[in-house]
Amino acid sequence: MIPGKGSRRKISWDVVRAGCVTLVMLYHSTTVSVEFHPEIEPRTFAFPWQVGASMLLVISAYFACVTIGRGTVLRYWWGRIARLLPAFVAASVLIFLLTRAFRIEGWYLPSVRDLFEHLLMLWHWKPQEFEFLDVAHWTVPLQLMGFTAAALLYRSRWGHGDRIIWVLWFAMLLPLAQWPIRASGPPEFYRVLADGLGFHRWHLFVAGVAIWLWSVGRLRTPHFAAFLGTAMFAQWLHSFATAPSGELVPDVGSSVCVAIGLCVIALVARGPDWEAVIPVAARRPIQWYAGISYGVYLTHQSLGHMVVRRLQDLGAPTPLQTLAMLATGVLLGWGLTRVVEQPAHRYLMRTYDRFVTERRTVSSGV
Numbered sequence: 377m378i379p380g381k382g383s384r385r386k387i388s389w390d391v392v393r394a395g396c397v398t399l400v401m402l403y404h405s406t407t408v409s410v411e412f413h414p415e416i417e418p419r420t421f422a423f424p425w426q427v428g429a430s431m432l433l434v435i436s437a438y439f440a441c442v443t444i445g446r447g448t449v450l451r452y453w454w455g456r457i458a459r460l461l462p463a464f465v466a467a468s469v470l471i472f473l474l475t476r477a478f479r480i481e482g483w484y485l486p487s488v489r490d491l492f493e494h495l496l497m498l499w500h501w502k503p504q505e506f507e508f509l510d511v512a513h514w515t516v517p518l519q520l521m522g523f524t525a526a527a528l529l530y531r532s533r534w535g536h537g538d539r540i541i542w543v544l545w546f547a548m549l550l551p552l553a554q555w556p557i558r559a560s561g562p563p564e565f566y567r568v569l570a571d572g573l574g575f576h577r578w579h580l581f582v583a584g585v586a587i588w589l590w591s592v593g594r595l596r597t598p599h600f601a602a603f604l605g606t607a608m609f610a611q612w613l614h615s616f617a618t619a620p621s622g623e624l625v626p627d628v629g630s631s632v633c634v635a636i637g638l639c640v641i642a643l644v645a646r647g648p649d650w651e652a653v654i655p656v657a658a659r660r661p662i663q664w665y666a667g668i669s670y671g672v673y674l675t676h677q678s679l680g681h682m683v684v685r686r687l688q689d690l691g692a693p694t695p696l697q698t699l700a701m702l703a704t705g706v707l708l709g710w711g712l713t714r715v716v717e718q719p720a721h722r723y724l725m726r727t728y729d730r731f732v733t734e735r736r737t738v739s740s741g742v
Contacts (some may be wrong), residue, residue, distance in 0.1 A: 387659055388650040390666035393435060397669040398702075399428030404512065404677045405701040409684050414485070416684060420694045427633035429515055430580055430611070432673070434641055435517055437584025440526045446465035449527050454728050455721075456523040459670075463712055464516050467493055467674035470712070471509045473679060478634060480685055501572040510678040518574045522581045535637040540585075541595075548606055551575040555613050559624060579610035583638055591645035604642065624741045671712035676705025 402423040411414050444452050472491045479485055486494075490507050497517040498506040508514070529535035534543050558570060570576070586603040589595035595603070611634045615627035644650075654662070665672075680701035687697045 382509060386644070386649040387654050387662065388644045388647075389435075390659075390662045391654065391670050392644055393432070393576070394662055396428045396431045396435070396637075397665075397672050398422065399425075399427075400432070400512070400673060400677050401680070401702050401705050402698075403428060404414065405680060405684065405698045408511075408677070409681050409701070413681060413685065416681075417688060417694055419698060421698070425629065425633045426615075426629040426639055427630055429512070430577075430634050431637040432669075433515060433522075433577065434582040434584040434587070434638065437522060437526075438588050438641065438645060440523060441585055442587035443696060444526055444530050449530050451728065451732075452530075453523060453527040457520070458721045458724035458728075459717070460519060460523075462724070463671060463674060463717040464513065466496060466716040467671070468509055468513070471678050474511070475682070478682060478686075480682060481683075484707060485684075494510060500574065501568050501621055503571070510674070512673060512677040513699065515673075518577055521574065540589075541599075544582050544585060544603070548577045548603070548610065551578050552606075552610055552613065559616065577646075579607040579614075580693045583607040584641075585646050587642045589640075590642065596648040598644075603637055611635070625643040631649065665706070668706070668709045668713040670709075671717055672705045672709030675708035675712055676701070679708065680704050 385427070386638045403426060406419040406422040407424045409424075410418055423612065439455075439716065445453075446452070472486055472494075475484075475486055483505065486507065486509055491509065493506045494509045494513070497513075499508050499514065501519060526535075529540070533539060552637050554570065554575060557566065558576070583604060586595060586600055586607075590597070590600040608631070612626055612628075612631040616624045617627065617633050618626045683704050687700055688694075692700075
């Protein structure tokens with residue numbers, strides 16, 4: 377949502393959020409498009425590093441800490457659900473309809489069953505059985521689980537004081553301890569549980585919380601550095617993939633980019649705003665773009681790949697194909713934000729507040 381007049385949100389946060397979603401689109405348009413669809417021509421310019429989506433998860437965890445103390449925990453949790461789910465459902469239905477309406481021969485054609493399975497977010501649990509309508513949606517269930525865990529922790533004694541530090545270290549070190557099991561071909565039951573609960577991404581949420589604790593002075597710099605360094609190591613382990621030779625090979629480039637991104641987010645959280653270096657004329661467009669970033673993220677990939685392929689068939693040069701995919705993501709993201717995300721969030725929050733008010737009135741006997 378675009379901040380209104382008098383908003384105290386740093387412009388630097390909008391720059392970082394806008395930059396992250398742009399990196400996601402660049403990666404998906406210049407690298408993933410060719411990997412998923414080998415008939416698409418290699419791009420003139422390629423951004424090969426997986427970094428944007430990971431940084432968006434860190435930012436989500438940071439702002440969960442910022443907002444969770446405003447009002448009741450239940451209202452906080454409902455607000456996150458009201459923000460994430462309606463837009464996700466609408467984007468999934470839109471992708472389903474347009475994919476079928478503008479079918480490309482030889483490409484995946486989702487069925488109604490695929491749509492319902494996608495809406496149930498079953499891919500992490502059984503990726504070999506349940507198809508993504510859009511692979512970029514992998515972050516949605518992790519955010520829902522993360523926000524739910526945050527609400528439960530905040531309601532308990534483990535979400536306050538020094539206890540939260542122990543919880544964070546446990547969440548960081550448990551996935552690291554189980555990595556050798558994961559890398560050695562574990563039983564299917566174990567893989568389902570580990571992937572379904574997102575063990576290999578927990579370090580991103582921990583990093584976001586640690587950055588907030590450090591920014592408000594609740595975590596000393598050496599301790600914070602230990603958290604951040606461990607998160608960087610966990611990201612490096614996460615990046616290992618099996619090469620055609622059967623050897624496990626890390627994605628060093630993406631790991632370095634994530635490490636840089638963590639440092640940038642930490643500096644934004646604790647440092648001064650970037651008002652001095654962001655021209656006044658650029659602030660409103662940046663805020664607008666950051667405000668539609670979730671909608672852009674949800675709609676850009678699968679439909680953007682279709683745009684790339686259609687333009688390639690028409691003989692358009694690859695830079696124009698990439699620009700068209702970026703423009704498609706921004707246009708669809710803007711529409712999704714204005715038509716679904718913001719109205720649905722306002723309606724669901726008003727409904728929640730009205731329900732709470734009515735219950736209080738009844739319980740007080742008024």
